[in-house]
Amino acid sequence: MDAPTERTRVKRMNKRGKYDADTVHGILDATPICNVGYVFDGAPYVTPTLQWREGDHLFWHGSSASRMLEACENAEVCVTVSIIDGFVMARSAYNHSCNYRSVMVFGTARKLTDPAEKEARLKAFTDGLWPGRWDMLRKMTAQELKATTVLALALDEASAKVRTGPPGDDEADYALPIWAGVIPVRQQILAPVDDPRLLPGVTPPRHITDFSFG
Template sequence: MNATPLSSTDRTRLGRVNERGLTDRSNLYEMLDGGLVCHLGVVVDGSPRVIPTGYGRDGDTLYIHGSTGARSLIAGQSQEVCVTVTHLDGLVLARSLFHHSMNYRSAIIFGVPRLVTDPDEKLAGLRAVTEQLAPGQWDVARLPTRKELAGTAVLALSLEEASVKIRTGPPSDEDEDYALDIWAGVVPVRQVFDAPVSDPRLRPGIPVPSHVTDRPTPARAAK
Protein backbone atom coordinates (compact mmCIF):
# COMPACT_ATOMS: atom_id res chain seq x y z
CA MET A 1 0.00 0.00 0.00
CA ASN A 2 1.26 3.49 -0.90
CA ALA A 3 2.05 5.38 2.31
CA THR A 4 2.63 8.71 0.56
CA PRO A 5 0.31 11.43 1.98
CA LEU A 6 -2.32 12.88 -0.32
CA SER A 7 -1.13 15.66 -2.58
CA SER A 8 -1.55 19.30 -1.63
CA THR A 9 -2.26 21.40 -4.71
CA ASP A 10 -4.35 24.47 -5.40
CA ARG A 11 -7.18 22.17 -6.46
CA THR A 12 -7.03 19.76 -3.53
CA ARG A 13 -6.28 22.25 -0.75
CA LEU A 14 -9.46 22.97 1.25
CA GLY A 15 -10.42 26.62 1.47
CA ARG A 16 -13.18 26.35 4.11
CA VAL A 17 -13.33 24.24 7.29
CA ASN A 18 -10.02 22.71 6.29
CA GLU A 19 -10.00 20.72 9.53
CA ARG A 20 -12.39 18.32 7.77
CA GLY A 21 -9.73 17.34 5.29
CA LEU A 22 -7.83 14.06 5.64
CA THR A 23 -4.35 13.59 4.26
CA ASP A 24 -3.70 9.91 4.92
CA ARG A 25 -3.84 8.00 1.63
CA SER A 26 -5.50 5.07 3.41
CA ASN A 27 -8.53 7.32 3.95
CA LEU A 28 -8.79 7.78 0.18
CA TYR A 29 -8.58 4.02 -0.39
CA GLU A 30 -11.27 3.38 2.22
CA MET A 31 -13.54 6.03 0.70
CA LEU A 32 -13.21 4.64 -2.81
CA ASP A 33 -13.41 0.97 -1.84
CA GLY A 34 -16.66 1.54 0.05
CA GLY A 35 -18.49 3.25 -2.83
CA LEU A 36 -20.48 2.03 -5.80
CA VAL A 37 -20.92 5.05 -8.08
CA CYS A 38 -18.57 7.86 -9.01
CA HIS A 39 -19.32 11.03 -10.94
CA LEU A 40 -17.04 11.85 -13.86
CA GLY A 41 -16.82 15.57 -14.63
CA VAL A 42 -15.65 16.26 -18.17
CA VAL A 43 -16.08 18.91 -20.86
CA VAL A 44 -17.63 17.60 -24.08
CA ASP A 45 -17.74 19.94 -27.08
CA GLY A 46 -17.30 22.94 -24.81
CA SER A 47 -20.10 21.93 -22.45
CA PRO A 48 -19.52 20.53 -18.95
CA ARG A 49 -21.01 17.13 -18.15
CA VAL A 50 -21.10 15.10 -14.96
CA ILE A 51 -21.65 11.41 -15.67
CA PRO A 52 -22.54 8.87 -12.94
CA THR A 53 -20.80 5.57 -13.58
CA GLY A 54 -19.29 2.50 -11.98
CA TYR A 55 -15.61 2.36 -11.16
CA GLY A 56 -12.94 0.20 -9.58
CA ARG A 57 -9.61 0.75 -7.85
CA ASP A 58 -6.42 -1.24 -8.29
CA GLY A 59 -3.60 0.18 -6.19
CA ASP A 60 -3.19 3.86 -7.04
CA THR A 61 -5.23 3.67 -10.24
CA LEU A 62 -8.94 4.27 -10.67
CA TYR A 63 -10.60 2.50 -13.60
CA ILE A 64 -13.75 3.68 -15.40
CA HIS A 65 -15.33 1.86 -18.31
CA GLY A 66 -18.01 2.40 -20.90
CA SER A 67 -18.84 2.10 -24.57
CA THR A 68 -16.12 3.03 -27.04
CA GLY A 69 -18.71 5.37 -28.53
CA ALA A 70 -19.43 7.22 -25.28
CA ARG A 71 -18.58 10.88 -25.90
CA SER A 72 -17.63 11.44 -22.27
CA LEU A 73 -15.01 8.68 -22.38
CA ILE A 74 -13.69 9.84 -25.74
CA ALA A 75 -13.34 13.43 -24.50
CA GLY A 76 -11.87 12.32 -21.19
CA GLN A 77 -8.80 10.84 -22.83
CA SER A 78 -7.31 14.19 -23.75
CA GLN A 79 -8.21 16.60 -20.95
CA GLU A 80 -8.25 17.17 -17.22
CA VAL A 81 -11.22 15.52 -15.53
CA CYS A 82 -12.62 15.48 -12.03
CA VAL A 83 -13.97 12.31 -10.43
CA THR A 84 -15.93 12.40 -7.16
CA VAL A 85 -17.24 9.72 -4.81
CA THR A 86 -19.61 10.68 -1.99
CA HIS A 87 -21.10 8.78 0.95
CA LEU A 88 -24.08 10.39 2.69
CA ASP A 89 -24.07 9.37 6.36
CA GLY A 90 -26.67 11.65 7.90
CA LEU A 91 -28.92 14.69 7.63
CA VAL A 92 -27.89 17.34 10.17
CA LEU A 93 -30.92 19.30 11.38
CA ALA A 94 -29.98 22.39 13.35
CA ARG A 95 -31.97 24.95 15.34
CA SER A 96 -31.31 27.52 12.63
CA LEU A 97 -31.76 26.92 8.92
CA PHE A 98 -28.33 28.41 8.28
CA HIS A 99 -26.58 25.60 10.17
CA HIS A 100 -28.42 22.68 8.58
CA SER A 101 -25.89 20.36 6.98
CA MET A 102 -25.05 16.76 6.09
CA ASN A 103 -22.64 14.23 7.52
CA TYR A 104 -20.68 12.84 4.61
CA ARG A 105 -17.43 11.38 3.34
CA SER A 106 -16.18 12.51 -0.06
CA ALA A 107 -13.19 12.07 -2.32
CA ILE A 108 -12.16 14.14 -5.33
CA ILE A 109 -9.57 13.03 -7.88
CA PHE A 110 -8.06 15.25 -10.59
CA GLY A 111 -5.99 14.22 -13.59
CA VAL A 112 -5.84 13.30 -17.25
CA PRO A 113 -7.05 9.71 -17.80
CA ARG A 114 -5.31 7.43 -20.23
CA LEU A 115 -7.00 4.94 -22.52
CA VAL A 116 -6.02 1.41 -21.50
CA THR A 117 -4.75 -0.46 -24.57
CA ASP A 118 -2.77 -3.30 -22.98
CA PRO A 119 -5.05 -6.39 -23.07
CA ASP A 120 -4.00 -7.67 -19.65
CA GLU A 121 -4.47 -4.30 -17.96
CA LYS A 122 -7.81 -3.86 -19.70
CA LEU A 123 -9.06 -7.13 -18.23
CA ALA A 124 -7.63 -6.15 -14.83
CA GLY A 125 -9.45 -2.82 -15.02
CA LEU A 126 -12.74 -4.46 -15.96
CA ARG A 127 -12.28 -6.93 -13.12
CA ALA A 128 -11.72 -4.05 -10.69
CA VAL A 129 -14.96 -2.39 -11.83
CA THR A 130 -16.92 -5.66 -11.61
CA GLU A 131 -15.57 -6.56 -8.18
CA GLN A 132 -16.32 -3.06 -6.90
CA LEU A 133 -20.01 -3.48 -7.71
CA ALA A 134 -20.37 -7.21 -7.05
CA PRO A 135 -17.43 -8.83 -5.21
CA GLY A 136 -16.92 -12.42 -6.37
CA GLN A 137 -18.87 -12.01 -9.61
CA TRP A 138 -15.86 -11.92 -11.94
CA ASP A 139 -14.99 -15.52 -11.14
CA VAL A 140 -18.48 -16.92 -11.83
CA ALA A 141 -19.77 -14.94 -14.82
CA ARG A 142 -18.80 -15.47 -18.46
CA LEU A 143 -15.73 -13.45 -19.44
CA PRO A 144 -15.98 -10.81 -22.19
CA THR A 145 -15.61 -11.94 -25.78
CA ARG A 146 -13.23 -10.25 -28.21
CA LYS A 147 -16.16 -8.39 -29.75
CA GLU A 148 -17.35 -7.19 -26.34
CA LEU A 149 -13.85 -6.08 -25.38
CA ALA A 150 -13.50 -4.21 -28.67
CA GLY A 151 -16.69 -2.29 -27.90
CA THR A 152 -15.61 -1.39 -24.38
CA ALA A 153 -13.30 1.48 -23.44
CA VAL A 154 -11.42 1.51 -20.14
CA LEU A 155 -9.88 4.68 -18.75
CA ALA A 156 -7.20 4.68 -16.06
CA LEU A 157 -6.89 7.68 -13.76
CA SER A 158 -3.97 8.09 -11.37
CA LEU A 159 -4.81 8.80 -7.72
CA GLU A 160 -1.79 11.06 -7.42
CA GLU A 161 -3.82 14.28 -7.06
CA ALA A 162 -6.75 13.75 -4.73
CA SER A 163 -8.43 15.12 -1.62
CA VAL A 164 -10.67 13.64 1.07
CA LYS A 165 -13.17 15.55 3.19
CA ILE A 166 -15.59 14.42 5.88
CA ARG A 167 -18.16 15.85 8.25
CA THR A 168 -19.36 14.00 11.35
CA GLY A 169 -21.17 14.88 14.53
CA PRO A 170 -24.11 17.02 15.67
CA PRO A 171 -25.21 20.46 14.46
CA SER A 172 -23.05 23.50 15.17
CA ASP A 173 -25.54 26.16 16.21
CA GLU A 174 -24.97 29.71 17.40
CA ASP A 175 -24.55 29.88 21.18
CA GLU A 176 -27.76 31.87 21.67
CA ASP A 177 -29.79 29.34 19.64
CA TYR A 178 -29.20 26.44 22.03
CA ALA A 179 -31.91 27.91 24.28
CA LEU A 180 -34.55 27.62 21.53
CA ASP A 181 -37.31 24.99 21.90
CA ILE A 182 -36.46 23.44 18.55
CA TRP A 183 -35.38 19.83 18.06
CA ALA A 184 -31.91 19.45 16.61
CA GLY A 185 -29.84 16.39 15.81
CA VAL A 186 -28.81 13.94 13.12
CA VAL A 187 -30.96 11.63 11.02
CA PRO A 188 -28.56 8.76 10.14
CA VAL A 189 -28.50 7.52 6.56
CA ARG A 190 -27.23 4.10 5.51
CA GLN A 191 -27.22 1.96 2.40
CA VAL A 192 -28.54 -1.59 2.59
CA PHE A 193 -28.88 -4.46 0.14
CA ASP A 194 -32.26 -6.19 -0.05
CA ALA A 195 -32.77 -9.87 -0.85
CA PRO A 196 -31.67 -10.74 -4.41
CA VAL A 197 -34.42 -11.05 -7.05
CA SER A 198 -33.76 -13.81 -9.59
CA ASP A 199 -34.06 -13.23 -13.32
CA PRO A 200 -37.49 -14.47 -14.52
CA ARG A 201 -35.68 -16.46 -17.23
CA LEU A 202 -33.33 -18.19 -14.78
CA ARG A 203 -33.32 -21.95 -15.28
CA PRO A 204 -34.85 -23.87 -12.34
CA GLY A 205 -32.49 -25.22 -9.73
CA ILE A 206 -29.87 -22.46 -9.91
CA PRO A 207 -29.45 -21.01 -6.40
CA VAL A 208 -28.34 -17.49 -5.54
CA PRO A 209 -24.56 -17.73 -4.96
CA SER A 210 -23.21 -17.08 -1.49
CA HIS A 211 -21.11 -14.10 -2.58
CA VAL A 212 -24.39 -12.38 -3.47
CA THR A 213 -26.47 -13.41 -0.45
CA ASP A 214 -23.67 -12.83 2.07
CA ARG A 215 -22.63 -9.40 0.90
CA PRO A 216 -22.31 -7.12 3.95
CA THR A 217 -24.00 -3.76 4.30
CA PRO A 218 -21.57 -0.93 3.46
CA ALA A 219 -19.93 0.59 6.50
CA ARG A 220 -21.12 3.95 7.76
CA ALA A 221 -18.89 6.56 9.31
CA ALA A 222 -18.88 7.06 13.07
CA LYS A 223 -21.57 9.37 14.41
Protein backbone atom coordinates in the same frame (compact mmCIF):
# COMPACT_ATOMS: atom_id res chain seq x y z
CA MET B 1 -1.01 12.56 -2.02
CA ASP B 2 -0.46 13.70 1.57
CA ALA B 3 0.45 17.25 0.48
CA PRO B 4 -2.52 19.11 -1.05
CA THR B 5 -2.17 20.99 -4.33
CA GLU B 6 -3.81 24.31 -5.10
CA ARG B 7 -6.70 22.45 -6.73
CA THR B 8 -7.22 19.89 -3.98
CA ARG B 9 -6.72 22.11 -0.94
CA VAL B 10 -10.04 22.43 0.92
CA LYS B 11 -10.73 26.14 1.36
CA ARG B 12 -14.27 26.23 2.75
CA MET B 13 -14.38 24.50 6.19
CA ASN B 14 -10.73 23.54 5.71
CA LYS B 15 -10.65 21.63 9.02
CA ARG B 16 -12.72 18.97 7.29
CA GLY B 17 -10.09 18.45 4.61
CA LYS B 18 -8.06 15.23 4.64
CA TYR B 19 -5.24 14.38 2.27
CA ASP B 20 -3.91 11.02 3.48
CA ALA B 21 -4.17 7.95 1.28
CA ASP B 22 -5.99 5.86 3.90
CA THR B 23 -8.90 8.31 4.09
CA VAL B 24 -9.13 8.88 0.34
CA HIS B 25 -8.87 5.17 -0.48
CA GLY B 26 -11.39 4.23 2.21
CA ILE B 27 -14.04 6.55 0.79
CA LEU B 28 -13.44 5.41 -2.79
CA ASP B 29 -13.72 1.79 -1.69
CA ALA B 30 -16.94 2.43 0.25
CA THR B 31 -19.10 3.12 -2.82
CA PRO B 32 -18.81 2.28 -6.52
CA ILE B 33 -20.71 5.38 -7.65
CA CYS B 34 -18.84 8.43 -8.91
CA ASN B 35 -19.37 11.51 -11.10
CA VAL B 36 -16.91 12.36 -13.86
CA GLY B 37 -16.52 16.00 -14.89
CA TYR B 38 -15.08 16.76 -18.33
CA VAL B 39 -15.36 19.12 -21.30
CA PHE B 40 -16.92 18.00 -24.60
CA ASP B 41 -17.08 20.34 -27.60
CA GLY B 42 -16.27 23.27 -25.34
CA ALA B 43 -19.12 22.60 -22.90
CA PRO B 44 -18.88 21.17 -19.36
CA TYR B 45 -20.52 17.81 -18.55
CA VAL B 46 -20.76 15.64 -15.45
CA THR B 47 -21.62 11.97 -15.96
CA PRO B 48 -22.41 9.46 -13.20
CA THR B 49 -20.80 6.04 -13.58
CA LEU B 50 -19.19 3.24 -11.57
CA GLN B 51 -15.59 3.39 -10.39
CA TRP B 52 -13.15 1.09 -8.67
CA ARG B 53 -9.73 1.52 -7.13
CA GLU B 54 -6.63 -0.62 -7.51
CA GLY B 55 -3.65 0.63 -5.55
CA ASP B 56 -3.07 4.29 -6.33
CA HIS B 57 -5.24 4.38 -9.46
CA LEU B 58 -8.94 4.91 -10.09
CA PHE B 59 -10.69 3.18 -12.99
CA TRP B 60 -14.01 3.46 -14.78
CA HIS B 61 -15.37 1.87 -17.94
CA GLY B 62 -18.15 1.92 -20.52
CA SER B 63 -18.99 1.57 -24.18
CA SER B 64 -16.25 2.47 -26.64
CA ALA B 65 -18.88 4.67 -28.33
CA SER B 66 -19.41 6.68 -25.12
CA ARG B 67 -19.08 10.44 -25.55
CA MET B 68 -17.86 10.73 -21.96
CA LEU B 69 -15.07 8.18 -22.39
CA GLU B 70 -14.01 9.70 -25.70
CA ALA B 71 -13.86 13.18 -24.17
CA CYS B 72 -11.93 11.99 -21.10
CA GLU B 73 -9.19 10.12 -22.94
CA ASN B 74 -5.86 11.94 -22.44
CA ALA B 75 -7.78 14.92 -21.07
CA GLU B 76 -8.01 16.71 -17.73
CA VAL B 77 -10.93 15.40 -15.67
CA CYS B 78 -12.35 15.79 -12.19
CA VAL B 79 -13.86 12.72 -10.53
CA THR B 80 -15.92 13.00 -7.35
CA VAL B 81 -17.37 10.47 -4.93
CA SER B 82 -19.89 11.42 -2.21
CA ILE B 83 -21.56 9.49 0.61
CA ILE B 84 -24.24 10.97 2.86
CA ASP B 85 -24.12 9.55 6.39
CA GLY B 86 -26.76 11.75 8.01
CA PHE B 87 -28.84 14.91 7.94
CA VAL B 88 -27.70 17.31 10.65
CA MET B 89 -30.70 19.13 12.17
CA ALA B 90 -29.79 22.32 13.99
CA ARG B 91 -31.80 24.92 15.92
CA SER B 92 -31.50 27.37 13.02
CA ALA B 93 -31.90 26.85 9.29
CA TYR B 94 -28.45 28.36 8.72
CA ASN B 95 -26.69 25.69 10.79
CA HIS B 96 -28.39 22.66 9.21
CA SER B 97 -25.87 20.41 7.44
CA CYS B 98 -25.05 16.85 6.44
CA ASN B 99 -22.61 14.31 7.75
CA TYR B 100 -20.76 13.11 4.69
CA ARG B 101 -17.61 11.62 3.20
CA SER B 102 -16.40 12.91 -0.16
CA VAL B 103 -13.39 12.69 -2.46
CA MET B 104 -12.29 14.86 -5.37
CA VAL B 105 -9.63 13.67 -7.82
CA PHE B 106 -7.95 15.72 -10.56
CA GLY B 107 -5.72 14.49 -13.34
CA THR B 108 -5.34 13.26 -16.92
CA ALA B 109 -7.33 10.12 -17.75
CA ARG B 110 -5.42 7.38 -19.55
CA LYS B 111 -7.06 4.84 -21.86
CA LEU B 112 -5.99 1.22 -21.40
CA THR B 113 -4.93 -0.12 -24.79
CA ASP B 114 -3.53 -3.55 -23.91
CA PRO B 115 -6.40 -6.10 -24.09
CA ALA B 116 -4.89 -8.28 -21.34
CA GLU B 117 -4.57 -5.32 -18.97
CA LYS B 118 -8.08 -4.18 -19.82
CA GLU B 119 -9.53 -7.61 -19.08
CA ALA B 120 -7.58 -7.85 -15.84
CA ARG B 121 -8.97 -4.49 -14.69
CA LEU B 122 -12.54 -5.52 -15.56
CA LYS B 123 -12.04 -8.77 -13.64
CA ALA B 124 -10.78 -6.81 -10.63
CA PHE B 125 -13.84 -4.55 -10.83
CA THR B 126 -16.27 -7.47 -10.98
CA ASP B 127 -14.58 -9.56 -8.30
CA GLY B 128 -14.11 -6.51 -6.11
CA LEU B 129 -17.88 -6.23 -5.77
CA TRP B 130 -18.78 -9.92 -6.06
CA PRO B 131 -15.77 -12.10 -5.15
CA GLY B 132 -15.39 -15.09 -7.47
CA ARG B 133 -18.06 -14.01 -9.97
CA TRP B 134 -15.78 -13.42 -12.98
CA ASP B 135 -14.62 -17.05 -13.19
CA MET B 136 -18.17 -18.43 -13.05
CA LEU B 137 -19.39 -16.26 -15.96
CA ARG B 138 -19.36 -16.96 -19.69
CA LYS B 139 -15.96 -15.85 -20.99
CA MET B 140 -15.81 -12.33 -22.41
CA THR B 141 -15.49 -12.32 -26.20
CA ALA B 142 -12.87 -10.38 -28.14
CA GLN B 143 -15.62 -8.22 -29.63
CA GLU B 144 -17.05 -7.42 -26.18
CA LEU B 145 -13.60 -6.45 -24.95
CA LYS B 146 -13.06 -4.26 -28.03
CA ALA B 147 -16.42 -2.57 -27.43
CA THR B 148 -15.45 -1.67 -23.86
CA THR B 149 -13.21 1.24 -22.91
CA VAL B 150 -11.42 1.39 -19.56
CA LEU B 151 -9.89 4.64 -18.30
CA ALA B 152 -7.34 5.01 -15.51
CA LEU B 153 -6.65 8.03 -13.34
CA ALA B 154 -3.70 8.28 -10.96
CA LEU B 155 -4.59 9.34 -7.43
CA ASP B 156 -1.67 11.77 -7.29
CA GLU B 157 -3.93 14.80 -6.89
CA ALA B 158 -6.81 13.92 -4.58
CA SER B 159 -8.39 15.16 -1.39
CA ALA B 160 -11.20 14.14 0.94
CA LYS B 161 -13.68 16.21 2.91
CA VAL B 162 -15.51 14.70 5.86
CA ARG B 163 -18.10 15.92 8.36
CA THR B 164 -19.19 13.94 11.42
CA GLY B 165 -20.99 14.65 14.67
CA PRO B 166 -23.89 16.77 15.96
CA PRO B 167 -24.96 20.23 14.80
CA GLY B 168 -22.82 23.26 15.59
CA ASP B 169 -25.40 25.78 16.80
CA ASP B 170 -24.81 29.35 17.91
CA GLU B 171 -24.23 29.28 21.66
CA ALA B 172 -27.40 31.27 22.43
CA ASP B 173 -29.53 28.84 20.39
CA TYR B 174 -28.83 25.89 22.73
CA ALA B 175 -31.36 27.41 25.14
CA LEU B 176 -34.17 27.14 22.55
CA PRO B 177 -36.78 24.33 22.95
CA ILE B 178 -36.18 22.98 19.44
CA TRP B 179 -35.24 19.39 18.67
CA ALA B 180 -31.75 19.10 17.19
CA GLY B 181 -29.57 16.14 16.31
CA VAL B 182 -28.75 13.83 13.42
CA ILE B 183 -30.98 11.69 11.21
CA PRO B 184 -28.63 8.82 10.24
CA VAL B 185 -28.66 7.74 6.59
CA ARG B 186 -27.48 4.47 5.13
CA GLN B 187 -27.83 2.59 1.84
CA GLN B 188 -29.76 -0.65 2.23
CA ILE B 189 -29.11 -3.85 0.28
CA LEU B 190 -32.31 -5.90 -0.19
CA ALA B 191 -32.78 -9.59 -0.97
CA PRO B 192 -31.87 -10.58 -4.56
CA VAL B 193 -34.70 -11.07 -7.09
CA ASP B 194 -34.46 -14.02 -9.49
CA ASP B 195 -34.44 -13.44 -13.24
CA PRO B 196 -37.81 -14.79 -14.53
CA ARG B 197 -35.88 -16.88 -17.08
CA LEU B 198 -33.54 -18.45 -14.51
CA LEU B 199 -33.05 -22.18 -15.08
CA PRO B 200 -34.80 -24.42 -12.54
CA GLY B 201 -32.68 -25.26 -9.52
CA VAL B 202 -30.18 -22.40 -9.99
CA THR B 203 -29.69 -20.58 -6.69
CA PRO B 204 -27.75 -17.36 -5.97
CA PRO B 205 -24.14 -17.83 -4.80
CA ARG B 206 -22.87 -16.33 -1.57
CA HIS B 207 -21.42 -13.28 -3.33
CA ILE B 208 -25.04 -12.43 -4.20
CA THR B 209 -26.79 -13.33 -0.96
CA ASP B 210 -24.04 -11.79 1.20
CA PHE B 211 -23.47 -8.73 -1.01
CA SER B 212 -22.71 -5.47 0.76
CA PHE B 213 -20.59 -2.36 0.41
CA GLY B 214 -20.00 0.86 2.31
